[in-house]
Amino acid sequence: MKNISLLVYFCYLVTGPYTVRAQVPQTLDSVTVYLKNHTSQDTNYVRALNVMGRELHSTANPDYKRADSVLQLSEQLAMKLQYGLGLAKAYTNRASIYYLTDRPQQALEYFQKALTIAETHKLNPRFICGAISNIAAALSKLGQYDKVVAMELRSLRLQEQYNVQPRIATTYGGIGNAFRELNKPREALPYYRQALALMKTTKNTSGMGIIENNIGICYDNLKQYDKSLPYYKQGLKHAQEAKFELLQADILVNIGLALKLSKRPEEGIPFVKRSLAIAQKQGHQAGMATACFNLGQLYEELKQYTPAETYMLKALQSARERNNKEQINNYTQGLADLYGGMKNFQQAYAFQLERNQHIDSMTTVRTTAEVQRLVAHYKSQQKQDQINLLRQQAQIREEELTNKRLQTNALLIGGLLTLLLGAAVSAWLLNRARLRRLQEAQTLRKQIAHDLHDEVGSTLSSISLLSGMVKGLIAQNRPESVERAIQKINTDARQILEAMDEIIWTINPGNDSLHRIAIRLQEYAQPLMESKGIRFSLVAEPALEGLPISMEVRRNLYLIGKEAINNLVKYSQASQATLRFEHQKEQLKVVIEDNGRGFDPAQPSQRTGQSSMQQRAKAMGGSLEVHSAPEQGTSLVLITSLVAQ
Known part of the structure; x- marks a missing residue:
């Protein structure tokens, strides 16, 4: 399982060139002094606030809360001054904070605001193209890869139309990410290489590290670990040069996993421990959980079950505290597998059951949402039917008032005949529907009986026989045979649970x-x-x-x-x-x-x-x-x- 604590590529307008006027300083200390001495709240003040917000959240020790407060002030002042460029950059920087702190929906909202302002104020094409790529970045974290490709191609077309030079690297990186997530690593690699070349042109070390990390993941997916490891190590070097600690943590875990997959788990442990230390220093809970879980898997590979259990339980506790459903699902399954390898079948069963319940609850949520949608659709259709019926009735009344008596009588006679005919047809259809439902119910009953007999009956018989054997084996003092029999009973019980789950799922009309x-x-x-x-x-x-x-x-x-x-x-x-x-x-x-x-x-x-x-x-x-x-x-x-x- 790949480390996903860091976004697959970063925002262009945050890591890329940041165009400001010469009189506004570009470091955190100097811009702080500038803001204290600059009393006039003009466009330069907005630029300085944006620089401070950017520096506060993109340094080695980011202060996301303070950065967001500063950028809110910048946003309010830019709106008051109707300063489009300042407002677009404030939105972009706020989005990048949400982007880095695992709030992709908020990041998407603010990136879209930045694009709207950029287009409304007709900012330069490079800014607009970068804003489009930023939206694709947020969509990528939300898993909407078809929309990612559409947005990135839109950005590329605009870059070609306005001859934007050099091209924006993250546009190519975004397409590479989409292909990689769609399990097409070979198609992703050419786009990543183009992105890396552009990053080198602009000497964007953090961007180079991110792209090299993604190239390494592609080679891991292709099982070419001799190629992935050099890219990871080069990416780590660039992340260290940029003092980008979250990226360092991400790459360190990927190095550990690549060593595990190449059957060198012992070499991978120091790398993942370094990742854990960085996440602890940053207070990055998701990164700490990811590092702990992967450390546990490395120790499990070495059959060192005590540290493996300790680290994986820490990871699960963190995931539960943050209610991260995806991590809870992965970690409970990992612990079930670990305890199975330790022959602690009681614990293995408990975690397997928890994972199954978690999946069932997620399915229930999806089912409930679907039911609500259908009910809303039904009510809307019902109201429309009532409106149509009222209109028809009004039209009939109007015709009755305007027609002559003979025509009215003819209509009444015709209506009576129609009603009689309709009643006869309705009775026939009703009887036919009842017969069909009876046939369907009979077929369903036969199918359930057949499935229960085939899937459950023979397995229960096996459990019954094995249970009888266990008592005799205990009396004969044959612990190994007892353990094998209990394992077989455990396996058969799981099969019954799975079979019952499939039967219930099959007959549920909601599916x-x-x-x-x-x-x-x-x-x-x-x-x-x-x-x-x-x-x-x-x-x-x-x-x-x-x-x-x-x-x-x-x-x-x-x-x-x-x-x-x-x-x-x-x-x-x-x-x-x-x-x-x-x-x-x-x-x-x-x-x-x-x-x-x-x-x-x-x-x-x-x-x-x-x-x-x-x-x-x-x-x-x-x-x-x-x-x-x-x-x-x-x-x-x-x-x-x-x-x-």
Whole structure:
């Protein structure tokens, strides 16, 4: 797991050239003296406040609270003076504070304000292009990578249109980040190299360190650790030159992880300890948690379980205090794995259960939000229907008043006949609907009974037999056999829990959408992929959110995806894997692909379940194709129609 305590690239207008007039000093001490002696609150005063705010939050020991207060004064004075450049820079500097203190939504809001002011006051093109790239930076931390690419391309087009020279490095870095997060490190590297060359041109040492850190992460994703480590070490050197301690902490953790992945965990420990010391000095809670967790993993790799347990518990405590859901999820899973390796199965089960409950609570929140959205939509539609009905009634009354008596009688007779016909049709439709619901209920009952018998019955029998054996083994004084039997009981119990969870999820009507399937498969695949060191990504089109799907099709689709993911993890030896959901006209296309060793589909293979997957695809009215070749990866493509759903 990569360290994510630092943003993947920094803001152009904060680290890049800061254009001010010569009479305004550029260091914290000199600008403090300037502000004391400069009594006139004019545009120069605004510039000086912006310089002070920038220096307070971008130094080795940042004072974010004081910087924000200074920049609020700058913002208020710039608005009073209608000074566009000063206001845009105040917004940008405030955004960068939120950006560095893990408040990306606030950072995005203020970066957008800065862009609006820059465009309204027609500031120079370089400033506007940089403001667009800053918005992309905040979007990147929010995980909205499609919007990141759109914003960065917009910035590039403007740079080309106005011939901005030199080009803005973070624009290229932003595109590189988006590709990297989309699990395309090879596509990311050329953009990073362009960004690095531009950073060197402007001698931006902190920017160089950030880009070199990201290049190192790309090579780690490609499992080329001999290439990643030199970039990390060069990036660390630049971060030290710039006195950028948060960046140093980030790179130090990545060096430790690269050494762990290259089977040199003992060498990685001193680097991560240095990262922890920096985070403690800065009081950076998220950085401390990240360093502690990764230290724990390094000690776990060395089978030094006592320090591993200590550090990982500290990391989890910090994540809980900050209610960082992503870290809580990762750390509880890490502790469950650690205790499993220690053969402390009671603790392993407790942390695994906590992680599952955490995932369930997140799912409940998403489900509640979806229900509220549907209810609001229903109420809105209901009101519109009432308005339409009132309009129709008013129109009928108007026609009745203007028509002649004979026409009115004819309408009444026709209306009576229509009502009779409508009543007859309604009765027929009602009976038909009742019959269909009875058939669906009967089918559902049979399916649940079948699943419970297959998934739960045999496993419970196994647990019963093993439980009976344990008593005899204890009497025979065979502790090793007792331990194996208890482990098997524990494994079977987990399987039952998972099976029951899948059955309940399958029959829950709240999950009748393709988006729910995508989320479910991602939650199933992620821990399996991480256990094998596979970089996994899910790509699902936003349009899937509104597409309903029947229970039976949903069940078959989920089981096909689960089987394919299991085969991928067991046999592919891949470093990257992708699950894509695409909506093409009236069809759904699901692609599961990896860059593993592949196989010859015409020859007998270890991969199992292909015939079962083919049968499920046929039951859905779709088709399943498997494309593979030795050393060329594997791609499974499922296509099914959405018309009947």
